[in-house]
Amino acid sequence: MISIENATKRYGETIVVNGVSLTLPAGGITTIIGPNGAGKSTLLSLISRLLPLDSGMIAIDGLDIVSAPSDALARRLSILRQDNTMTARLTVRDLVEFGRYPHSKGRLTAADGRKIEEALAYLDLQTLADRFLDELSGGQRQRAFVAMVLCQDTDYVLFDEPLNNLDMKHAVTMMKLLQKAATELGKTIVIVLHDINFASCYSDHIVAMSNGTVAFQGTPDDIVRPDVLQAVYDTTFDVHELHGNRIVTYFV
Amino acid sequence: MPPSLSRNRASIRFLVITATLCVAVCIFFMTIGVKGNWSFILPFRGAKLLAMLLVAYSIAVSTVLFQTVSNNRILSPSIMGFDALYALIQTCLVFTLGAQAVTAIDPRLMFAVECAIMIFFSCLLYRWLFSGAVRSLHTLILVGLIFGILFRSFSGFLQRVIDPNDFIVLQDRLFASFNSVDPNLLGISLLMVGGASFFAWRISPSLDVMSLGRETAINLGVDHRRVTTMILVVIAILVSVSTALVGPVTFFGLLVASLAYQLIANAKHRFVLPAAVLFAMISLVGGQMILERLFAFDTALGIVIEFVGGLFFIVLLIRKGAR
Numbered sequence: 001m002i003s004i005e006n007a008t009k010r011y012g013e014t015i016v017v018n019g020v021s022l023t024l025p026a027g028g029i030t031t032i033i034g035p036n037g038a039g040k041s042t043l044l045s046l047i048s049r050l051l052p053l054d055s056g057m058i059a060i061d062g063l064d065i066v067s068a069p070s071d072a073l074a075r076r077l078s079i080l081r082q083d084n085t086m087t088a089r090l091t092v093r094d095l096v097e098f099g100r101y102p103h104s105k106g107r108l109t110a111a112d113g114r115k116i117e118e119a120l121a122y123l124d125l126q127t128l129a130d131r132f133l134d135e136l137s138g139g140q141r142q143r144a145f146v147a148m149v150l151c152q153d154t155d156y157v158l159f160d161e162p163l164n165n166l167d168m169k170h171a172v173t174m175m176k177l178l179q180k181a182a183t184e185l186g187k188t189i190v191i192v193l194h195d196i197n198f199a200s201c202y203s204d205h206i207v208a209m210s211n212g213t214v215a216f217q218g219t220p221d222d223i224v225r226p227d228v229l230q231a232v233y234d235t236t237f238d239v240h241e242l243h244g245n246r247i248v249t250y251f252v
Numbered sequence: 253m254p255p256s257l258s259r260n261r262a263s264i265r266f267l268v269i270t271a272t273l274c275v276a277v278c279i280f281f282m283t284i285g286v287k288g289n290w291s292f293i294l295p296f297r298g299a300k301l302l303a304m305l306l307v308a309y310s311i312a313v314s315t316v317l318f319q320t321v322s323n324n325r326i327l328s329p330s331i332m333g334f335d336a337l338y339a340l341i342q343t344c345l346v347f348t349l350g351a352q353a354v355t356a357i358d359p360r361l362m363f364a365v366e367c368a369i370m371i372f373f374s375c376l377l378y379r380w381l382f383s384g385a386v387r388s389l390h391t392l393i394l395v396g397l398i399f400g401i402l403f404r405s406f407s408g409f410l411q412r413v414i415d416p417n418d419f420i421v422l423q424d425r426l427f428a429s430f431n432s433v434d435p436n437l438l439g440i441s442l443l444m445v446g447g448a449s450f451f452a453w454r455i456s457p458s459l460d461v462m463s464l465g466r467e468t469a470i471n472l473g474v475d476h477r478r479v480t481t482m483i484l485v486v487i488a489i490l491v492s493v494s495t496a497l498v499g500p501v502t503f504f505g506l507l508v509a510s511l512a513y514q515l516i517a518n519a520k521h522r523f524v525l526p527a528a529v530l531f532a533m534i535s536l537v538g539g540q541m542i543l544e545r546l547f548a549f550d551t552a553l554g555i556v557i558e559f560v561g562g563l564f565f566i567v568l569l570i571r572k573g574a575r
């Protein structure tokens with residue numbers, strides 16, 4: 001369980017995460033939605049201790065993220081950020097290997113090697129494993145970063161817009177993969193998504209943020225409704241029932 | 253064999269060849285053109301060789317480590333004003349204590365004191381730069397330039413108001429070059445470089461992770477603040493050693509570090525660091541030998557290195573800007 005109490009983050013005078021209190025249950029997929037600048041990425045950075053909290057408290061399974069040792073947290077929680085740039089010139093395999101660092105501290109065992117191959121296979125990267133990251137397309141690179149995070153093999157995995165740059169097939173594959181990780185491996189997945197239809201079809205729980213606060217939260221049935229979405233995004237939505245899922249259109 | 257393994261093998265083979273070349277250059281340097289009295293020439297050249305090797309090592313390692321904490325491939329400690337800071341510390345000490353007191357103190361003790369002050373101030377001044385607060389490379393370069401100019405102007409000011417006798421002592425220490433190495437400092441330099449290397453070796457597993465950037469390093473459980481501080485301490489010691497021995501050398505580190513990344517094609521520190529050190533040793537010792545023996549120039553090495561390195565820095569900046 002990730003418990004967030006009164007988390008606040010300011011940049012100068014601007015409050016970007018404003019006293020958020022939220023409990024993300026263990027297991028399943030929680031999706032965070034909300035307009036640009038709502039504070040979604042900032043909240044994920046706070047949870048994963050990449051940014052210091054200005055006030056409030058966050059705990060992962062009871063481990064306070066401020067006082068718990070960083071390497072213990074790294075074996076429990078991992079994050080894929082929205083934009084990933086590297087100065088070092090790495091191959092896909094080099095990158096994925098780094099996912100094992102919290103466990104192996106740089107000395108890879110045979111078991112680590114298996115996890116690495118597994119992660120590469122999961123993301124359909126075997127043929128690209130020895131290519132340098134700067135020789136890949138945007139979507140291939142995105143998959144390499146996801147493979148690294150999965151290779152870290154933590155109970156809690158946070159993804160900030162993991163579908164960035166992916167084509168339809170790979171987007172669906174990615175969401176199915178995350179679903180499988182949640183149901184079969186018992187992982188807790190938290191995803192920031194802009195595609196509400198993916199959120200609607202795959203989430204167990206949706207959190208809608210706007211202006212640095214949690215505006216709504218609940219099951220897809222609670223959130224994927226024209227009135228709620230309009231309040232969050234300030235634009236009009238049509239919601240359709242299709243094969244038991246709620247599908248949203250907002251194009252015209 | 254998996255390609256990553258064969259890549260490591262290739263890197264190791266490359267390092268072995270470079271190391272052999274380095275040893276050969278050192279042997280040439282010691283023996284070429286020796287006429288007559290070996291027992292006089294060998295210790296003389298040996299001290300000079302040792303100084304050059306220490307300087308090469310210090311500059312190469314400090315630059316690679318600096319690029320790792322600052323997460324870019326364009327900056328080096330000297331571009332960020334580290335050696336100007338060291339020169340300022342030396343100037344301040346002579347200014348406050350007076351030349352007489354400074355010359356009376358054992359140079360080794362003096363060096364250790366300067367080094368301690370250097371560690372303190374470099375952590376104080378530079379750590380915040382890499383704590384995630386400053387993201388843009390341009391800001392970093394600007395801060396480095398401002399620090400460098402500030403330190404140099406302040407040293408310059410003190411040198412103007414200082415007692416002329418004190419200034420002569422100071423000048424001796426500030427304008428060291430490859431040809432006027434203080435042999436008294438070799439022992440303690442060796443000791444400090446050894447200590448710093450041991451320290452760096454202790455944190456070496458986290459170095460590769462640090463080069464992925466602050467956020468990724470934290471995500472992988474590295475205590476970024478602590479490791480950054482430790483790397484800055486190592487850099488401060490190494491810069492003190494090289495600056496005390498031969499004075500400021502601005503672009504050399506950048507040159508050898510970039511060569512190492514280019515030629516070794518393997519981002520792991522256990523390959524990049526030795527490669528950079530070996531390139532630095534070969535170019536310093538080889539360069540000095542060629543200039544001394546072939547052209548009979550005695551003082552030009554520093555100038556040649558700065559010229560080539562400076563050109564290279566401009567090329568890097570332009571290439572980075574074009575991207």
Ligand SMILES: Nc1ncnc2c1ncn2[C@@H]1O[C@H](COP(=O)(O)OP(=O)(O)OP(=O)(O)O)[C@@H](O)[C@H]1O
Pocket residue numbers: 011016034035036037038039040041042043082
């Ligand atoms: N380093 C920073 N300095 C100042 N303001 C910042 C900084 N980082 C983010 N912000 C501001 O904080 C707010 C929240 O940003 P955040 O990245 O969390 O938004 P987001 O919900 O992830 O948006 P998006 O959907 O566009 O990714 C934005 O208004 C942004 O301008």
Ligand SMILES: [Mg+2]
Pocket residue numbers: 040041042082160
């Ligand atoms: Mg975002």
